[in-house]
Amino acid sequence: MSSVKDYAKASFRIVDPDEVRIEYDENEDLLTIYIDGKVYRGVEPIKPFPLSNPYYVLFRSTLTHEDVCVVRDIRRLKREQRSLLEAVLNKRYFIPSIVDVYDITYTGEYYVCRVKTDRGDRIFKIIGRRNVYRIDDKIVIIDVDENIYLIESYEKMGRRAKEELMKII
Amino acid sequence: MSDDESIVARFESDIGVDGRYGVSQLFITNKRCIVYDDRGRVVHSIDLPCISSVSVVDYVGNSEIKLTLRDGRIIHLIRFTRSLRREFNEAAGLIESASSIRSAIDNQRVEQEKMRLKMEPLLFVLKFAIPYKLALILGIASGIAGIFLGLLPPYYLRILIDDVILAQRREQLIVIITIIIVTQALSSALGAVRSYTLSYVSLKVMYSIRVSLFRHIMRFQPNILDTYESGRLISRITDDASRVNWFLSWGLEQLLRSVISLASVAAMIFALDQRLAMIALAPLPLLIFGVSMFSRKARWVYHYEWRRSTDVSALLVDVIPGFPVVKAYCMEGYEEDRLKTRLSEVVKAGLRSTILNLEFFPMLSFLISSATAIIWWIGGLEVLGGGITLGVLSAFISYVSQFYGPIQMLISMVEPMKRASTAAERIQSLMAMDPSIRDSPNSIDLDVKGWIKFENVWFGYTPYAYVLKNVSFEVKPGEKIGIVGPTGSGKTTITKLLLRFYDVGKGRILIDGVDIRDIKIESLRRQIGIVSQDPRLFNDSIANNIRYGKPDATPEEVMAAAKIALAHDFILEKPLRYDTPCGEGGSMLSGGERQRIAIARTVISDPKILILDEATSSVDTITEDGIKKALDNIARGRTTIIIAHRLSTVKDVDRLIVVDKGEIVEVGTHEELLERNGLYARLWSTQFQEKLADAMVSQ
Numbered sequence: 001m002s003s004v005k006d007y008a009k010a011s012f013r014i015v016d017p018d019e020v021r022i023e024y025d026e027n028e029d030l031l032t033i034y035i036d037g038k039v040y041r042g043v044e045p046i047k048p049f050p051l052s053n054p055y056y057v058l059f060r061s062t063l064t065h066e067d068v069c070v071v072r073d074i075r076r077l078k079r080e081q082r083s084l085l086e087a088v089l090n091k092r093y094f095i096p097s098i099v100d101v102y103d104i105t106y107t108g109e110y111y112v113c114r115v116k117t118d119r120g121d122r123i124f125k126i127i128g129r130r131n132v133y134r135i136d137d138k139i140v141i142i143d144v145d146e147n148i149y150l151i152e153s154y155e156k157m158g159r160r161a162k163e164e165l166m167k168i169i
Numbered sequence: 170m171s172d173d174e175s176i177v178a179r180f181e182s183d184i185g186v187d188g189r190y191g192v193s194q195l196f197i198t199n200k201r202c203i204v205y206d207d208r209g210r211v212v213h214s215i216d217l218p219c220i221s222s223v224s225v226v227d228y229v230g231n232s233e234i235k236l237t238l239r240d241g242r243i244i245h246l247i248r249f250t251r252s253l254r255r256e257f258n259e260a261a262g263l264i265e266s267a268s269s270i271r272s273a274i275d276n277q278r279v280e281q282e283k284m285r286l287k288m289e290p291l292l293f294v295l296k297f298a299i300p301y302k303l304a305l306i307l308g309i310a311s312g313i314a315g316i317f318l319g320l321l322p323p324y325y326l327r328i329l330i331d332d333v334i335l336a337q338r339r340e341q342l343i344v345i346i347t348i349i350i351v352t353q354a355l356s357s358a359l360g361a362v363r364s365y366t367l368s369y370v371s372l373k374v375m376y377s378i379r380v381s382l383f384r385h386i387m388r389f390q391p392n393i394l395d396t397y398e399s400g401r402l403i404s405r406i407t408d409d410a411s412r413v414n415w416f417l418s419w420g421l422e423q424l425l426r427s428v429i430s431l432a433s434v435a436a437m438i439f440a441l442d443q444r445l446a447m448i449a450l451a452p453l454p455l456l457i458f459g460v461s462m463f464s465r466k467a468r469w470v471y472h473y474e475w476r477r478s479t480d481v482s483a484l485l486v487d488v489i490p491g492f493p494v495v496k497a498y499c500m501e502g503y504e505e506d507r508l509k510t511r512l513s514e515v516v517k518a519g520l521r522s523t524i525l526n527l528e529f530f531p532m533l534s535f536l537i538s539s540a541t542a543i544i545w546w547i548g549g550l551e552v553l554g555g556g557i558t559l560g561v562l563s564a565f566i567s568y569v570s571q572f573y574g575p576i577q578m579l580i581s582m583v584e585p586m587k588r589a590s591t592a593a594e595r596i597q598s599l600m601a602m603d604p605s606i607r608d609s610p611n612s613i614d615l616d617v618k619g620w621i622k623f624e625n626v627w628f629g630y631t632p633y634a635y636v637l638k639n640v641s642f643e644v645k646p647g648e649k650i651g652i653v654g655p656t657g658s659g660k661t662t663i664t665k666l667l668l669r670f671y672d673v674g675k676g677r678i679l680i681d682g683v684d685i686r687d688i689k690i691e692s693l694r695r696q697i698g699i700v701s702q703d704p705r706l707f708n709d710s711i712a713n714n715i716r717y718g719k720p721d722a723t724p725e726e727v728m729a730a731a732k733i734a735l736a737h738d739f740i741l742e743k744p745l746r747y748d749t750p751c752g753e754g755g756s757m758l759s760g761g762e763r764q765r766i767a768i769a770r771t772v773i774s775d776p777k778i779l780i781l782d783e784a785t786s787s788v789d790t791i792t793e794d795g796i797k798k799a800l801d802n803i804a805r806g807r808t809t810i811i812i813a814h815r816l817s818t819v820k821d822v823d824r825l826i827v828v829d830k831g832e833i834v835e836v837g838t839h840e841e842l843l844e845r846n847g848l849y850a851r852l853w854s855t856q857f858q859e860k861l862a863d864a865m866v867s868q
Contacts, residue, residue, distance in 0.1 A: 007733060009725075011728070051710075070725065133750050140748075
């Protein structure tokens, strides 16, 4: 009987950010990973916890479906490596952070939210509280088209934004 | 009866020996139990030492005490309706053990003592406001100060009319007006202080009551749901808490304010003119009589109205989650009709209470305005005759209008006060309950190895109605056993006892040689993992649901547990991966996904003993195969008990225990049991034939 802890150690190789080298294969839209002289091609970066632990990345082979390695905090990668990885991840995980809320109006069918995000202004619709859920102190909003928005901290929002958000949370 | 024989207890049944409603009596002495019929003839007289066991058997609409004597004879001692079930359970207990007689009687006395010492419910809940007493006192004090400030304007009105306007003292006008404005400003400020502090107390008290109730409920074992339905427990925390809270914050303050206001206004009007004051108070006895009549009637009318609203909620709670069934059977019209019927009842009940209000309140207003008109009449005559000044009359009328305000307030408080008192009583009775299962003073933390022994275990959810009878078996560390048997045979009960959700009636359960009642409940449960047929997931992310089994698990442990449970791959296919919300009860996931996440939750806790209770019975064959592989992964090296209705899922275990009607009837491997050609063989053959028939149909 092996414990989950042992199984985790055996299953997920946690690598030091300095030990890993990442290359981007534009044709395949996948990564090539070099660890300890070994090469892993066709690797996809996955954020297993995209909201609760967004800097934790699991690298998974698309060929064997095996988990190649884990980098617990990609911010500790070398600068150019980090930029490269973030560019790939930003496409795969387009989760804008809402930084301000201009207004939220109810049309009788939808709540129409006019917001400012870290990726620019946006108008989206949600049906109701069902589209809003909390994860730790973050608020996740999934609109009617399944786009995802994140509010890092409700408490840190401005007064007007908080008052508007009270309509949907 | 001999001299040394004394009666210990007497129980009267409501069914006669002829099986009709009537009387028969059971006497328990220190030597025998004797049953008499309605004519006083002895029907049974059994010496206590001759009794080997006693049980209470339930039938439709009635039950009986059944004795098994040492010589093997069965005695059907006495029958009674289900209404007397509790009393006769006690009787069975007394018969069963002569030694328990004293303690049972003592317990009863302690209970009665407890009841006698019970505090007044509203006083009991008052303790929740104690931590906020300063804010409460400030709120009440500012309310009372507001009352006294409210007495000033009519007084200044008198001065304004008599001493300023009629006396033509122009220079005093601005002074009086300024005083009135300052008084009003102060009154508003005090009102704001009162509102804020009482709201603060109200919210804090509500928080305390709810947390205390929740914490208290969490001390219990799941068997509390045998006493309280989950809906009723939720209602204690939500509805009852808010009703009590209203009393503790606003109700208490309004009560005090109304009484003080009444007294002070009465004092002022008597000081102004005693004759007019007597006229003003004349309708009071009628009002008091009316209020008592009203509250007597209103109680039932409001209760009726409240129950009709509850009926609507109950229907909606039933129908909305069952929406797919309603649609599948095209029963929308039927459900709409049911709702309409109940809503009509709400309308009728609402109109009834409106009519009751109309019967009373217009009369109240009429009495008050009549008294005021009479005061105007008599006061007017006195002003004209020079007995009193116009200022006094104006001030008097102004005070009288203030006098009836608190009376109306007190009247309107009768019903919510009653509701608050009832709610407080319900909270008090729940808080007074002690969990029947708790750690004993000498209980220990045990590092479980996985050796389980059931030793002559008897158990019934209601005392003496045994669902497990003399169950004995042993499981060695690392062994995998299957418990099988027909529906209702007691398989799941075995696991509930092992987790100590209930305590055994007789016998004992040992883990590594230690009676589980001597192991700390938390220590025991942390080392036993259970995957049930319909696992409950919480409305949280997948990661947090898995972490429920180990709150401090690292991300790798969460993923490893999911991997063992064959859930990792499907989780990674979801857009939000492990942060995907599960929905209420796991509603946003499929049955197989839910099951595998529940397995991961069990796996992550690294249990030493694993219980799989029909873990795959509600999923399709392909999913079942996946789950079986996952379960094989985690069962390796752990003591595992698999409960299954579908025998194919357990045929490969080390040993099978066959249970029927609460008793172990066969033990052996799959092959041995087939060879024995007993119950297991019959069950196997039935299921095999069903499978064959299914296969032929699908071909």
